[in-house]
Amino acid sequence: MHIEREQLGSEVVLKVAGRLDTPNAKPFEASLMEVVTTTDGGLLVNLAGVDYVSSSGLRALLVAGKAMRTAKRKLTLSSLQPQIREVFDISGFSTLFEIT
Amino acid sequence: MAIIAQILAGLGLLFVGLKIMSTHLQQATGRRVRNLLRTATRSPFAGLLCGTLAGAATQSSNAVAVISGNLVRGGVLTTRDAIPIVAGGNVGTAALVFVAAIDFRLLVLYLVAMVGFGFQFKLDRRPAFKEWMGVALGLALVLLGLDYIKQGPRALDVSALAAVLDHGISPWVGFLLGLIAAAVSQSSSTPTILVVALMQSQVLGLDDSIIIVMGANLGSGISAVLTAGELEGTGRQLCYVHVLVKAVGCLLVGAVLLAAGWLGAEPVALLSQMGGGKASASLSLLFLALQVAGAVPVSLARGVTEAIAARLSPPTMEDSASKPRFIHERALGDFATALDLAEQEIMRLVKLLPTLLPDLDQQDQSGPAERLALWRGANAIGVAIDQFLSDLIARGVPRGSLQTALHLQALVETVRTLQDTLHAFTEVVEGFADLPPLGFNLSESLRTIILSLADATDGDAEDLDLIITLAGDRSDLLSRIRRQLAASALGTGEDARQLLLATSLFERGVWLVRRSAVALRAPANEANPVVNAASGEARKREEADAHRT
Numbered sequence: 001m002h003i004e005r006e007q008l009g010s011e012v013v014l015k016v017a018g019r020l021d022t023p024n025a026k027p028f029e030a031s032l033m034e035v036v037t038t039t040d041g042g043l044l045v046n047l048a049g050v051d052y053v054s055s056s057g058l059r060a061l062l063v064a065g066k067a068m069r070t071a072k073r074k075l076t077l078s079s080l081q082p083q084i085r086e087v088f089d090i091s092g093f094s095t096l097f098e099i100t
Numbered sequence: 101m102a103i104i105a106q107i108l109a110g111l112g113l114l115f116v117g118l119k120i121m122s123t124h125l126q127q128a129t130g131r132r133v134r135n136l137l138r139t140a141t142r143s144p145f146a147g148l149l150c151g152t153l154a155g156a157a158t159q160s161s162n163a164v165a166v167i168s169g170n171l172v173r174g175g176v177l178t179t180r181d182a183i184p185i186v187a188g189g190n191v192g193t194a195a196l197v198f199v200a201a202i203d204f205r206l207l208v209l210y211l212v213a214m215v216g217f218g219f220q221f222k223l224d225r226r227p228a229f230k231e232w233m234g235v236a237l238g239l240a241l242v243l244l245g246l247d248y249i250k251q252g253p254r255a256l257d258v259s260a261l262a263a264v265l266d267h268g269i270s271p272w273v274g275f276l277l278g279l280i281a282a283a284v285s286q287s288s289s290t291p292t293i294l295v296v297a298l299m300q301s302q303v304l305g306l307d308d309s310i311i312i313v314m315g316a317n318l319g320s321g322i323s324a325v326l327t328a329g330e331l332e333g334t335g336r337q338l339c340y341v342h343v344l345v346k347a348v349g350c351l352l353v354g355a356v357l358l359a360a361g362w363l364g365a366e367p368v369a370l371l372s373q374m375g376g377g378k379a380s381a382s383l384s385l386l387f388l389a390l391q392v393a394g395a396v397p398v399s400l401a402r403g404v405t406e407a408i409a410a411r412l413s414p415p416t417m418e419d420s421a422s423k424p425r426f427i428h429e430r431a432l433g434d435f436a437t438a439l440d441l442a443e444q445e446i447m448r449l450v451k452l453l454p455t456l457l458p459d460l461d462q463q464d465q466s467g468p469a470e471r472l473a474l475w476r477g478a479n480a481i482g483v484a485i486d487q488f489l490s491d492l493i494a495r496g497v498p499r500g501s502l503q504t505a506l507h508l509q510a511l512v513e514t515v516r517t518l519q520d521t522l523h524a525f526t527e528v529v530e531g532f533a534d535l536p537p538l539g540f541n542l543s544e545s546l547r548t549i550i551l552s553l554a555d556a557t558d559g560d561a562e563d564l565d566l567i568i569t570l571a572g573d574r575s576d577l578l579s580r581i582r583r584q585l586a587a588s589a590l591g592t593g594e595d596a597r598q599l600l601l602a603t604s605l606f607e608r609g610v611w612l613v614r615r616s617a618v619a620l621r622a623p624a625n626e627a628n629p630v631v632n633a634a635s636g637e638a639r640k641r642e643e644a645d646a647h648r649t
Contacts, residue, residue, distance in 0.1 A: 022461045054461035055547040062552060066566065083537060089577055091545035092570040092610075 002049070003031050010041030017049025020057025029060035036067045043068060048079035053087050065096055076100060110248030111294070113241045118290060121159060121238025127231045144399040147184030151395075154185065155192020162286070162324065164189030165342055169335045176429060176484075179337055179409065183402040186338050187345045187395035193289045194388040200246055200293040201300075201380035208243040215240050249297040271311045278315025279322070286327060288313075288320035288346070292387050296380045306379045307368045310357070310386060314350050317390045321346030333416035337409035341398065344405055349394025353386070417470065421477020427488045435501045438492050442508050445485050447557045449515050450616065452478050454554050456522040457547045458529060460540055468530050475523045482516040511619045518612040522550070525605040528598055538581065538599055542606045553613050557620070564621045571614035578603050 001018035012035045020028060035043050045061070061077075068075040078100045080088060088094045136150050154164045168182040168189075177185075215236045218224065224233040281291035292313050298304045304312075321343035331339070357367040375382025398405050425448060426441040455466070455474045466474075489509045497505055529535065529543050549570055556563035582603055585596055 022459075053544075055459070055544045055551060056461060058544070058548040059551060062548070062566075066563075070562075083541075086538075087541045087545060090541050090574070090581075090606075091548050092572060092574065093548075095569055095572055096566070 001028065003028070005031075005035075008044075011044055012039055012041065013044045013046060015046045015049065019052040020050055020060070021052060021054045022056040025054075025056035025060045028057065029063055032060065032064035033067065036064055036071065036073075040071075040073070042074040042076065044076045044078060046078050047084060048081070050084055051081060053084055058087070058091055058093060061093070061097070074098070106248050110245045110297075113245030113248060114290065114293070115245075115285070117238045117241025117243075117245055118159070118287070119238070121235055121242060124231045124234030124238060127234070144184045144402060147181060148188040148191070148395060148399050151185035151188020152192040153188075155189035156195045157192070158189075159193055159196050159289075160287075161186070161189040161193050161320075161342065164192070165324070165338045169338050172334050172338070179334055180402050180406050182338060183341050183405050183409075184395075184399035186341045187399045190288075190342070190345050190349075191388070191391040191395050193287075194384070194391050196242075196289050197292050197296065197387045198384045199243075200296045201378070201384045205247055208240065208247055211236065211240045212244060246293060246297050249294060249301075274308050274311035275315035278312035278317075279319035280315075281312075282316040282319030283323040283326070286320065286323045288316045289387070291316040291319075292383065296383055299379045299383060306372055306382055309379070309383050310368065310371070313383060313387055314354065314390065317346050317387075318350050333413060333419040336413035337406075337415075340409040340412045341405060344408065345391070345394035345398050347394070348397055349390040349392075352393040352397070353390050416473065418473040418477050421474050422480035423477075424481050424484050424488075427485060432488070432492055432495065435492065435497050438488070439501060439504050439508065442485055442489055442492075442505075442512075445481065445488075446508060446512050446515060449478060449481055449485070449512070449519075450557050450620075451554045453515075453518065453522060453550050454547065456519060457526055457550060458543065459547065460529075460535070460543055468526075471526060472523075475519060478519050479516065482512055482519060485512045486516075507619070507622060511616065514612055514615050514619060518609065518616060521605055521609045521612060522546075525602060525609060528602045528605065531598060532595065536595060536599060538585070539602055542602050546606055546609055549610060549613055553617060556617065561621055564617045567617040568614055568621075571610045571617065574610065575607065578607050 001016065001020070001024040003017075004015040006013040006015070014031060014035065016028065018024065032043070032045070043064070065075050076098045077088075080099060085094075085099075088097075088099065136154060151164055151168075154167070155161055158164060165186045168177065168185045171177040172179055172182050215233065218229070218233050218236070223229045278291055278295075281294070282288050285291060295304060295309045295312050295316075299306065299309055324339045324342040325336075360367040360370060371382045371386060372379065374385055424445055426445040427438075428441075431438045431441050452474070456471060456478065458471070486509065489505050489512070493502065493505050493509075525543075525546065529539055532539055535543075549567070552563075552570060553567050556567050582600060585599055585603075588596070
């Protein structure tokens with residue numbers, strides 16, 4: 001898994017590539033939480049390079065999403081591949097996050 | 101030929117009657133027997149007495165062993181507590197052997213008449229009489245069968261047959277005959293009753309009968325282990341206790357009879373004297389002596405018995421997974437504490453839900469056998485909580501607590517249904533040789549939702565709100581997936597059928613998660629002010645949610 005971080009105005013963009021599986025879930029969650037705790041703007045997670053997501057990867061997003069919601073900040077997901085979009089739809093995550 | 105037919109008919113009636121009587125007795129007295137056994141933990145003698153009463157009430161030592169096994173799994177009894185109960189169950193079954201020794205022809209006729217009239221006047225349809233009519237029917241068939249068996253050989257030249265048997269049955273053959281008869285009928289009392297009937301017809305003498313009954317006694321113990329099949333852990337341990345009771349009984353009684361012989365006494369004559377000259381009464385006493393001689397030492401040395409049983413059948417993962425951690429019998433005395441403990445036990449069940457699903461992302465995940473054991477264990481805890489709450493309600497709880505108890509009962513029912521749905525879903529997913537992407541997505545999605553529900557039990561109302569949103573209606577999405585599946589290359593194949601089943605189970609599981617989350621947000625224990633203080637806000641949300649849904 002590879003994560004690139006960009007600052008676009010007040011918003012942080014994380015470009016993620018690779019597999020969001022159990023071994024990668026912790027580092028992914030740590031990257032998300034670092035943005036949550038060290039910045040105060042929105043967070044955009046670009047998942048264009050993600051070709052596999054498991055329950056561990058989804059939970060990492062859920063933890064960050066809950067923290068952002070508590071802080072009344074916006075977490076957006078973008079560029080999901082069709083098979084990843086299906087996981088988000090089936091799991092109900094599409095109703096929790098804004099997906100562009 | 102007619103004699104053989106009459107004996108066979110008698111045996112048939114005896115088998116059917118015993119089955120009917122035992123089943124209806126368990127239905128009629130099961131709850132009382134269960135309550136009786138729960139009080140049996142005070143001392144080995146209390147256990148023996150309760151087991152004896154339970155054995156007499158159900159006329160099945162196996163039934164007593166099964167109920168005890170369930171109570172051990174449910175954490176109500178320990179294996180050590182259950183040993184005297186199982187031992188006592190054997191003593192209780194001697195009651196029927198004594199009944200068979202009585203001349204009951206007139207009683208049988210009246211009983212058959214009474215049962216017949218009862219059914220004619222539809223007494224069997226009244227809830228209060230239903231099971232007892234079954235018991236009476238079973239008893240009538242048993243006694244009628246015995247009467248057939250007794251009457252049949254009377255037409256024979258008994259003296260000639262007795263002479264043949266006298267010369268033909270060596271002690272070992274008699275012992276083996278009894279052992280096989282008990283193994284086939286899975287009961288020691290049935291062959292003993294048969295021998296009593298044959299003795300009353302003077303086909304068998306007391307000396308041959310003693311050996312046959314001892315063989316039958318050991319045979320029924322062995323058959324309990326043989327019929328235990330795949331049963332493991334605690335359940336099998338109690339079967340070994342059963343064997344020990346039978347074997348120790350045979351050894352001790354056999355030793356006494358042999359010692360009496362060596363000391364110059366005539367054991368058969370002594371036994372006959374004890375039965376007041378009536379061979380059938382003597383044999384009934386011998387049967388009782390075999391049960392007591394086995395039950396008492398096995399119960400008194402229950403530490404040793406437990407060690408032997410545990411060595412032969414070590415506790416399984418299912419045994420430990422079946423034990424409740426919070427609820428216990430003594431808590432029933434304090435409503436607020438009992439409800440609080442029941443709530444904590446339910447929370448623990450919810451936390452265990454993720455273990456029922458496979459983690460497809462992990463190579464070193466637990467296997468199907470382990471998950472099956474965990475599902476059975478979780479199921480047993482669910483049953484124990486339900487029983488605990490039913491017992492609490494039966495004690496006449498105050499109105500506020502009653503509402504809470506009913507709320508918890510509904511919650512545990514939902515969680516139990518969710519357990520079964522997750523188990524069925526797992527079986528479908530694990531049935532694929534090569535899991536299709538849709539199956540993977542469904543499984544990992546369901547796992548995420550279930551893990552979130554388990555986490556929410558330690559969280560706040562917002563966490564449960566999140567679960568309720570996450571578990572919202574997705575019937576449109578799943579209908580679209582099903583249509584796509586039907587039109588796909590998989591089409592009408594077995595894989596497609598299994599995937600369709602997986603989508604249905606997934607949908608059901610998600611709906612049950614939502615229901616559980618809504619129920620968890622409601623106040624749980626109004627009788628407990630500590631818990632209740634945090635529940636006011638939750639109650640408002642529950643009401644609002646009820647309006648929305």
